[in-house]
Amino acid sequence: MRAAVLEEFGKPLVVQDVELSDPRAGEVLVRLVACGVCHTDLYTASGADPSGYAPTVLGHEGAGVVEQVGEGVSSIAPGDHVVTLFSPQCRECVHCRSPRTNLCLAIREQQNKGFLPDGTTRLARDGEPIRHFMGTSTFAEYTVMPEIALAKIDPEAPFEHACLFACGLSTGLGAAMYTAQVEAGSTCVVFGAGMVGLGAVAGCRLQGAERIVVVDLSEERLALARGQGATETMIGGADAVERIVEATDGFGADYTFEATGNVAVMRQAVESARMGWGLCTVVGVAGKGETLDIVPRFLIQGRRVCGSSFGGVKGRDQVPELVERALAGDIDVAPFVSHTLSLDEVNQGFELMEAQDGIRSVIRFG
Ligand SMILES: NC(=O)c1ccc[n+]([C@@H]2O[C@H](COP(=O)([O-])OP(=O)(O)OC[C@H]3O[C@@H](n4cnc5c(N)ncnc54)[C@H](O)[C@@H]3O)[C@@H](O)[C@H]2O)c1
Numbered sequence: 001m002r003a004a005v006l007e008e009f010g011k012p013l014v015v016q017d018v019e020l021s022d023p024r025a026g027e028v029l030v031r032l033v034a035c036g037v038c039h040t041d042l043y044t045a046s047g048a049d050p051s052g053y054a055p056t057v058l059g060h061e062g063a064g065v066v067e068q069v070g071e072g073v074s075s076i077a078p079g080d081h082v083v084t085l086f087s088p089q090c091r092e093c094v095h096c097r098s099p100r101t102n103l104c105l106a107i108r109e110q111q112n113k114g115f116l117p118d119g120t121t122r123l124a125r126d127g128e129p130i131r132h133f134m135g136t137s138t139f140a141e142y143t144v145m146p147e148i149a150l151a152k153i154d155p156e157a158p159f160e161h162a163c164l165f166a167c168g169l170s171t172g173l174g175a176a177m178y179t180a181q182v183e184a185g186s187t188c189v190v191f192g193a194g195m196v197g198l199g200a201v202a203g204c205r206l207q208g209a210e211r212i213v214v215v216d217l218s219e220e221r222l223a224l225a226r227g228q229g230a231t232e233t234m235i236g237g238a239d240a241v242e243r244i245v246e247a248t249d250g251f252g253a254d255y256t257f258e259a260t261g262n263v264a265v266m267r268q269a270v271e272s273a274r275m276g277w278g279l280c281t282v283v284g285v286a287g288k289g290e291t292l293d294i295v296p297r298f299l300i301q302g303r304r305v306c307g308s309s310f311g312g313v314k315g316r317d318q319v320p321e322l323v324e325r326a327l328a329g330d331i332d333v334a335p336f337v338s339h340t341l342s343l344d345e346v347n348q349g350f351e352l353m354e355a356q357d358g359i360r361s362v363i364r365f366g
């Protein structure tokens with residue numbers, strides 16, 4: 001099959017033929033139809049991620065059709081439409097059994113090392129194994145993944161929309177709906193209006209927030225935020241906290257969300273949360289070694305800070321529900337798909353992202 005291989009950090013991906021072997025017990029072969037290009041792919045490709053490795057097949061925002069299942073697979077059958085999950089849901093581990101987290105422990109260790117759960121790879125080139133990326137490796141015509149890392153979705157959902165639920169869109173929606181659990185009637189502030197921040201705006205709206213203030217540096221993105229339900233928008237800057245506090249009767253917001261990855265903005269998100277009960281949810285991924293500065297007084301006064309991985313979404317249960325809400329017209333996904341590319345154009349997806357041209361580039365296979 002054709003796949004985009006990260007050969008060397010900081011160099012363009014090389015699209016080439018690689019070998020993919022059949023799914024083993026508990027695994028599924030998926031033919032990819034669409035895949036978004038996300039920051040995490042670029043982060044690893046650039047070499048900035050200290051845990052990155054090469055060669056590997058990147059990609060983790062995939063959607064496709066099941067072609068074949070391995071022994072013992074019972075929840076998924078050939079022909080099913082699926083979204084790939086870098087954050088699986090085994091439904092059995094101590095975290096899966098708790099409603100408080102989505103961080104499934106089942107296959108973490110092997111996945112982080114680039115292997116499938118049995119400690120081997122299905123990807124190879126000239127007989128030499130190539131490691132998987134995030135347990136997904138979806139910059140390829142096909143992938144083999146564990147059954148517990150696939151969410152079965154409504155076949156009515158268009159693939160180029162469904163794939164965004166594999167990472168960016170679910171992360172934003174879930175941060176508001178599952179991590180923060182925004183209450184109806186509340187005031188929310190979202191810092192950053194990329195895929196993740198815009199998803200958070202939509203999530204706040206679905207939760208019934210009364211005011212949704214969005215802060216970004218780009219007027220174009222603020223316009224998209226209004227389309228997703230922002231009631232007020234402002235250009236970010238050093239005085240953002242002051243302006244937010246002023247706009248909220250001197251108190252700050254009930255819920256704030258940070259979706260920029262900038263630690264200075266994370267601090268602003270903490271400081272613009274309301275005293276007494278304001279909750280700041282950090283979603284952005286900071287650079288290696290960076291730390292978040294918080295003056296303890298902000299915490300003593302009752303503000304709380306939490307982080308959110310994949311929006312707290314329990315993938316197999318909740319991704320299908322989110323896709324259903326999009327099909328029902330509750331989430332407007334089309335404005336997020338800015339460019340459609342072929343697999344051969346994958347590096348262009350990175351260039352568009354670096355130029356902040358559009359929200360998402362989606363690869364269409366075949
Ligand atoms: N926690 C998770 O599971 C998870 C999953 C996916 C992505 N992420 C992270 O979420 C973050 C956002 O992802 P994205 O795809 O939306 O990125 P993006 O780059 O498309 O969007 C970031 C936005 O932040 C804005 N911004 C930058 N500086 C700002 C400032 N000082 N004030 C206000 N806005 C500012 C930019 O203009 C941009 O619109 C990234 O750090 C990404 O790595 C986290």
Ligand SMILES: [Zn+2]
Nearest residue numbers: 038040167168
């Ligand atoms: Zn991602």
Ligand SMILES: [Zn+2]
Nearest residue numbers: 090093096104
């Ligand atoms: Zn689990």
